[in-house]
Amino acid sequence: MPNKFLDIIDKLLMLLILLSILVFILYPFISVFKTALVENGSIELSHFSIIKQESYLIKNSLTTGIYTTILSTLFSIMIAIYYYMSTDRVKKIIMGILMLTIISPPFVTSLSYIKLFGKRGLITYGILGLSISPYGQLGIVLMQSLGFTSMNAILLIGYLGQLDKTFIESARSLGAKTTDIIKDIILPLMKPAITVVMLLSFIRSLSDFSTPRIIGGAFNVLATEAYLSVIAKGDIRRAATISLILFIPAMIVFMLYIKRFQSLSTTQHGTSSGEGISVKKEGFLYNLIKIGAIFFLVWILIQYASIIMSAFTDMYQGKLYFTLDHFRESKLSILDVFPRTIFVSFISGITSSVIGLILEYYAFIRNYKSAKIMDFIATMPYIVPGTFFGIGYILAFNKPPLELTGTLLIVILNVTFRQLPFASKIGYSTLSQINKDTINSVKDLGGHNFYVIKDIIFPLSKSSLYISFVNGFTSTMTTIGSIIFLVYPQQKLATMVMFDVIESGKYGVGSVIAFLIILTCLIVNGLYYFLLSRKGKAKNVS
Amino acid sequence: MYLKVSGLTKMYGDKKVVDNVSFEAEKGSMTCILGPSGSGKTTILRCLGGFETPELGSVVLNGIEILNLGPEERPISTVFQSYGLFPHMSVIENVIYGLKFKNIAKKEAFKEGQEILDMVGLKGYENRRINQLSGGEQQRVALARSLVVKPNLLLLDEPFSNLDAKLKLVMREEVQRIQSLFDITTIFVTHDQEDAFAVADQIVLINKGKIEQISPPMEIYHNPKGKFPLQFIGRSNIKVIDGKIKFVRPEAIKIHDRLKEDTVKGIIEKRIFKGAIVEYHILTKDDKLIATELSRDNIYNEDDIVYLEYKYRDLI
Numbered sequence: 001m002p003n004k005f006l007d008i009i010d011k012l013l014m015l016l017i018l019l020s021i022l023v024f025i026l027y028p029f030i031s032v033f034k035t036a037l038v039e040n041g042s043i044e045l046s047h048f049s050i051i052k053q054e055s056y057l058i059k060n061s062l063t064t065g066i067y068t069t070i071l072s073t074l075f076s077i078m079i080a081i082y083y084y085m086s087t088d089r090v091k092k093i094i095m096g097i098l099m100l101t102i103i104s105p106p107f108v109t110s111l112s113y114i115k116l117f118g119k120r121g122l123i124t125y126g127i128l129g130l131s132i133s134p135y136g137q138l139g140i141v142l143m144q145s146l147g148f149t150s151m152n153a154i155l156l157i158g159y160l161g162q163l164d165k166t167f168i169e170s171a172r173s174l175g176a177k178t179t180d181i182i183k184d185i186i187l188p189l190m191k192p193a194i195t196v197v198m199l200l201s202f203i204r205s206l207s208d209f210s211t212p213r214i215i216g217g218a219f220n221v222l223a224t225e226a227y228l229s230v231i232a233k234g235d236i237r238r239a240a241t242i243s244l245i246l247f248i249p250a251m252i253v254f255m256l257y258i259k260r261f262q263s264l265s266t267t268q269h270g271t272s273s274g275e276g277i278s279v280k281k282e283g284f285l286y287n288l289i290k291i292g293a294i295f296f297l298v299w300i301l302i303q304y305a306s307i308i309m310s311a312f313t314d315m316y317q318g319k320l321y322f323t324l325d326h327f328r329e330s331k332l333s334i335l336d337v338f339p340r341t342i343f344v345s346f347i348s349g350i351t352s353s354v355i356g357l358i359l360e361y362y363a364f365i366r367n368y369k370s371a372k373i374m375d376f377i378a379t380m381p382y383i384v385p386g387t388f389f390g391i392g393y394i395l396a397f398n399k400p401p402l403e404l405t406g407t408l409l410i411v412i413l414n415v416t417f418r419q420l421p422f423a424s425k426i427g428y429s430t431l432s433q434i435n436k437d438t439i440n441s442v443k444d445l446g447g448h449n450f451y452v453i454k455d456i457i458f459p460l461s462k463s464s465l466y467i468s469f470v471n472g473f474t475s476t477m478t479t480i481g482s483i484i485f486l487v488y489p490q491q492k493l494a495t496m497v498m499f500d501v502i503e504s505g506k507y508g509v510g511s512v513i514a515f516l517i518i519l520t521c522l523i524v525n526g527l528y529y530f531l532l533s534r535k536g537k538a539k540n541v542s
Numbered sequence: 543m544y545l546k547v548s549g550l551t552k553m554y555g556d557k558k559v560v561d562n563v564s565f566e567a568e569k570g571s572m573t574c575i576l577g578p579s580g581s582g583k584t585t586i587l588r589c590l591g592g593f594e595t596p597e598l599g600s601v602v603l604n605g606i607e608i609l610n611l612g613p614e615e616r617p618i619s620t621v622f623q624s625y626g627l628f629p630h631m632s633v634i635e636n637v638i639y640g641l642k643f644k645n646i647a648k649k650e651a652f653k654e655g656q657e658i659l660d661m662v663g664l665k666g667y668e669n670r671r672i673n674q675l676s677g678g679e680q681q682r683v684a685l686a687r688s689l690v691v692k693p694n695l696l697l698l699d700e701p702f703s704n705l706d707a708k709l710k711l712v713m714r715e716e717v718q719r720i721q722s723l724f725d726i727t728t729i730f731v732t733h734d735q736e737d738a739f740a741v742a743d744q745i746v747l748i749n750k751g752k753i754e755q756i757s758p759p760m761e762i763y764h765n766p767k768g769k770f771p772l773q774f775i776g777r778s779n780i781k782v783i784d785g786k787i788k789f790v791r792p793e794a795i796k797i798h799d800r801l802k803e804d805t806v807k808g809i810i811e812k813r814i815f816k817g818a819i820v821e822y823h824i825l826t827k828d829d830k831l832i833a834t835e836l837s838r839d840n841i842y843n844e845d846d847i848v849y850l851e852y853k854y855r856d857l858i
Contacts, residue, residue, distance in 0.1 A: 166626030169593055170684075172613040173620040174640030174691055184639070188630045278593060280612060 006450040014362050014371065017355060021374045023402070024417045025381060028392025032247075035240040035395050047241040054225070061221040061246075064140055064212070065205040071145040072201045073194065075296045076152030081186060082293035083153070084160045085279055085286070095157075097297050100304055101150035103521035105478045105495045107210040108514045110143045111502055112306040114215065115511075122306065135217025143211050146303065148204055149296060152197040159193035160186070168277050179283035196257060203250045207385025210480055214502055222246055226387050230485050236394065243388040254383045307518075311511035326508035334497065334513060341477060341494040342520060344408070348416040349472035353465050355416070356423025360431050361457055365439060366449070375424060382421035386481020389418055394485055411486050411493070418482050419472040426471075430464040431457070463532075470528045474521045544569035544727055545695060550599035552585055552751075559585050560596065561751040567744070570725040572718070574742035576732060578774065582751040583731045584623075587697050590729065591620040604694050614643070619688035620697040623704065625680050627672045633683050634659070634668040640691035658686045662720055678709050682716070689724055696721075698730035702737055714740050735775055739763070747771055767858050779831050781854060788854035795833035796851040797822070797842070805849035810842050824848065 037043055051058060083094045101109070117124045118134040125131055163186075171185050209223035216224065222242050229239040281290075314323045359378060362371035381389055393414050397404040404410035434456065442452050458465075480495040487496060498513040545567040552560035559582045567573045575583045588594040590601060592613030601609050608616050619640070627636050638655040646654070659665060662682040667675075675683065681701065688696055701717060702710045718741050721728050732738055738745050739759040747754045747762065747770075755762055755771045766772040769787065772780065778789040798805060808826040820841050824831045833850065835841070842848060 164624060164626065166622040166624050167628060169591075169613070169620070170622060170626030170628075170687075171639070172593075173591060173618070174687065175614045175643035176639075177614055177643075180643070185628060189628075191630070 003448050006448045010449050013358065014368070017359050017362065018370060018374050020355065021359070021378055021417075021420075024413055025420070026377050028389065028396040029380065029384075031395035032240045032243055032388060032392045035237055036244040047237060048245070050238070050241065051245065057220060057222050057225055058245075060137070060219060061206055061223070064137060064144070064221055065202045067137075067141040068144040068148065068205040069198050069201040071141060072148040072152055073198050075145065075149040075292065076156055076197060077187075077190070077194065078289045078292035079149065079153040079296060080156035080160055080190075081182060081289050083157050084186070085277065085281060094293075094297060095154075097300055098150040098154055099525070100518070101147060101300060102154070103474050103478065103525060104304075104514065104518045105210075105480060105498060106147050106208065107143075107214050107480070107499065107502070108307065108518075109146045109300075109303050110139070110211050110215040111507060111510050111514060112303040112310070113139060113143055115306050115310050115507060116303070133217070135215055136219050137216070139215040139217075140212050140219065140221075143215055144205050144208060146300065147211070148201045150300070152201060155197055155200075156190065156193050159190065163189055165277050168279060172279070177283055178280050179285040181279055182283075182285050182289070199253045199257060203253055203383060206246050206249065207387070207481070209385075209387060210499060214499075223385060223387065226385075226391075227484070230391065230394075236391065239387070239391050240395065243385060243391055246385050247388055250383045250385070254379075304518075307511050307514050310508060311515040314508060326512045329506075330501075330509040330512045334494065334516065337492055337494050337497050338516065338520070340408075340491065344412055344415060344493060345473045345476035347412050348419055348476045349469040351412075351416045352419035352423040352472045353426075353468035356420055356425075356468060357427035357430070357457070357461055357465065358453070359420075360424050360427035361453060364428060364431055365434075365452075365457070375428075378417075378424050379421045381418045386418070386479065387484070390414065390482040390485045393482075405486070406488050408491055411483050411491070414482055414486055415476045415479060416472075418479070419475055422471055422475070423468045426464050426468040427461070430461045434460050466528055466531075470525055473524055477517055477521050543567070544571075544604060545729075546600075546602045547590070548600050548602075550586065550589060550596050550601070552582075552589055552594055552596045559751050560589065563599070563748070563751070563753055565746050565753065565756050567727055567729065569727055570722075571727060571743045572721055572741055573729045573744050573746060574732060574738040575729060575746045575748060576735060576738045577748035579733050581748045583733075583748050584699055585751075586748070587620070587699055587729065587731050590695070591618055591697050592616050593620075617694040618697060619691055619693035619695075620699065621681070621684045621688050621701065623700040625684040625704075627680055627684055627687070629672050631672070632668065633664065633670045633672070633675070636672065636683055637686045637690055639687065644691065654690060655686075658690050659683075661723065662686045662689075663716070676709075677705050678713055678716075681705070681713060685717070685720060689720070689726065694727065696726050696728045698728065700732055701730055702732065702734070710737075717741065747774065749774070765858060769857070772857055777832065779829070781829070783854070787857040789857060790831075790852050790854050792821070792832045792834040794852060795831060797824075797833055797835060798849040798851065799842075799846075801849050802851065805851050808848050808850050810844050810846045810848060813842065813844050815841075822848075824850065826850065 036047065083091055114134050116122050119125065119131050167185050168181055171181050176184065207223055209227040212219065212221045212224045213227065222245060226239045226242040229235045229242065311326055312322055313320050314325060359371060359375060362368050363375045393410060394405060397410055439452055439456055442456055478495060480499055483493065484496060487493060494513055494517050498510050502510040543566040548564040550560055550563040551558060563586055575586055577583045585594055589596045592611065600607055634652065634655050637659060638651040641651040641654065656668065659667060662685055664679065664682050702713060705713055714737060742759055744756060744758050745762050746756050749770050755767045762771060763776055766775055772778060772789055776791060778791050780787060780789045806826050808824040810822050811825045812823040814821040818837055819834045820837055822833050822842060824833055
């Protein structure tokens with residue numbers, strides 16, 4: 001092909017990527033700001049009076065955030081250290097349990113919490129004979145902690161895996177026992193990662209509306225209030241204002257820790273086991289950590305077992321019996337929902353991975369300043385509450401020239417660009433591993449930039465594109481926050497149907513949907529690891 | 543003997559990476575474990591330090607069998623190849639870390655730490671961060687940190703591999719100075735024979751997990767025992783005569799510009815100038831030899847005719 005033609009393709013491709021980020025990330029952001037801050041062409045802050053009028057919301061959000069942060073950070077530290085010091089077999093089991101929560105919708109544990117610890121809960125009522133209301137702040141904090149701890153632990157595990165093992169061996173060589181090693185070496189070295197984990201938990205707790213909605217009862221937080229403003233009151237301006245209030249702390253945290261976020265987020269799947277560390281499994285601190293970690297892991301398992309159980313069973317006169325009734329009952333609500341959900345997840349997984357990689361190519365291989373700015377903008381969806389991003393889309397795309405509300409396209413666009421931060425981070429870490437000389441060789445041999453993408457970047461990024469796809473697929477399968485306002489009743493996605501049925505108390509049907517979502521994600525993730533291990537084996541043979 | 547290693551064997555799967563290794567070391571001596579990469583030398587060191595558990599063997603240090611002790615219980619300290627300095631602690635905190643487990647009061651520990659920093663040439667570095675130190679300084683801190691606990695045996699894993707050529711020479715002397723200053727029994731691992739020759743009292747030459755030769759440096763160079771030591775240590779012209787291996791070192795070949803008694807005529811095929819020495823590839827009637835000479839003002843040119851005075855020695 002003539003180089004001139006290729007030049008045009010190259011330029012067009014970059015323009016397309018940059019434009020799409022401006023339109024589908026920056027523009028929705030600006031729309032929220034505009035709606036919250038501007039009225040009739042001038043700045044109007046009267047809506048922020050809810051800070052004063054309903055200060056209890058802020059207090060509720062903050063206290064919930066703090067409790068959740070403390071609890072989930074503590075547990076994740078214990079799990080990470082326990083994992084770090086375990087044998088490879090135990091490591092696999094721990095990672096498997098943690099992955100369970102990653103591949104399920106955020107509020108799924110709340111469902112089983114009600115089933116286990118609710119007024120008619122299997123444990124509280126069935127075994128202990130108590131009738132306690134599960135609803136309220138305690139329930140929210142417990143369920144958020146349960147959900148966030150897994151992700152936190154995986155981050156910390158990735159971080160610990162990168163530590164030079166000679167730190168620990170040196171300490172042992174100098175006479176340090178297990179307790180000393182944990183206290184003097186491992187914990188202090190984990191500090192930067194712990195800080196990030198704490199901040200992430202806090203922001204995520206603030207922005208989570210689904211858990212408080214299901215298990216909060218009368219206990220409201222800012223995030224649920226934003227949700228209700230749209231759903232119940234139709235007051236989108238109020239919702240935008242609350243979203244903005246939630247956005248401010250997230251942005252501050254993000255700006256402070258942008259570098260650490262970058263280095264950490266890429267290690268999410270970096271669970272390389274490598275050589276284990278050799279530390280005697282003894283001492284007070286180790287045992288404390290072990291008990292805490294095992295307690296948490298067992299707790300997760302019980303919660304998930306109860307979901308599967310309640311999908312297949314029902315109560316009759318106080319007795320549990322096996323039934324497929326819930327599946328029959330849910331047939332109506334899920335028959336067309338699942339194919340659609342899988343379709344949307346599939347498209348968003350692929351699109352976000354490809355856009356992420358190409359964006360990083362223009363930003364860091366070609367060194368375009370404009371692409372670097374876009375890269376920064378592309379990280380923003382990572383930290384904002386899902387509802388913020390959803391409200392942004394309603395506000396941005398409800399009128400010409402881009403009137404998209406009500407279409408499936410807006411949903412796909414929303415989830416795609418919401419996954420972009422992760423996709424671009426993976427893209428960045430892959431590109432940074434490609435030798436610059438390899439790229440220069442293509443040009444040296446007379447190849448156009450276009451061939452650099454086609455012959456070098458894409459082939460060498462295959463495995464990370466898979467990772468990014470699996471992650472994008474899973475996140476979309478389990479997301480709810482950003483799309484709950486965008487989806488019209490006739491084109492619901494699985495998580496929303498599940499959210500609805502749980503809200504209306506149909507826990508059995510909810511369990512069935514939860515079960516199916518987890519199963520779908522499990523299959524896709526499993527397929528990925530299967531392909532990966534087969535590829536690895538093929539390599540070993542040759 | 544102060545240290546007695548006998549029959550040490552370590553398996554990875556069904557592969558013997560350390561195969562029946564035995565050697566001894568006197569108190570205050572410096573032993574070098576020398577071998578090509580992948581020969582199992584670092585694994586031996588890790589067995590001594592307690593970071594690998596050998597399948598067979600015994601290690602007696604100062605009359606005590608130590609193999610059943612954990613690394614933290616052994617009176618042994620290791621300086622790792624990457625030093626393993628704690629990045630979240632200052633220099634002095636690193637140095638006195640081991641004293642914590644000897645129940646020494648903080649104040650006393652600081653005093654000891656300062657003394658030792660002084661001895662390794664790092665006076666005034668107490669409050670520096672680890673990432674502010676150069677490679678040589680980091681190595682001094684790692685040495686100080688190991689020495690402060692007064693171990694019976696000091697292990698150094700590839701101590702000079704992270705240093706550039708100039709610094710390597712400085713640190714080689716430093717390690718030697720510090721070792722004799724503390725009179726501490728030391729074992730170090732290297733793949734670089736020059737390091738071994740420069741510092742060691744005895745060299746344990748290892749190949750494929752097995753000991754090939756244990757000798758002082760001069761002995762191992764002049765009297766290699768067996769094929770591997772001959773090929774690995776230094777360079778030689780090797781020839782098989784009547785089924786017997788014979789050799790002559792390149793510097794043992796004398797080059798004359800005119801005919802003399804007991805010389806062999808040759809032609810210089812190739813000359814390689816190496817700074818301090820010059821290497822000649824010389825073709826004679828029945829040999830192709832490598833010979834080296836110190837650089838002088840006028841060195842031979844390619845195609846020059848020379849007369850060589852040399853004698854093949856038998857390999858023991």
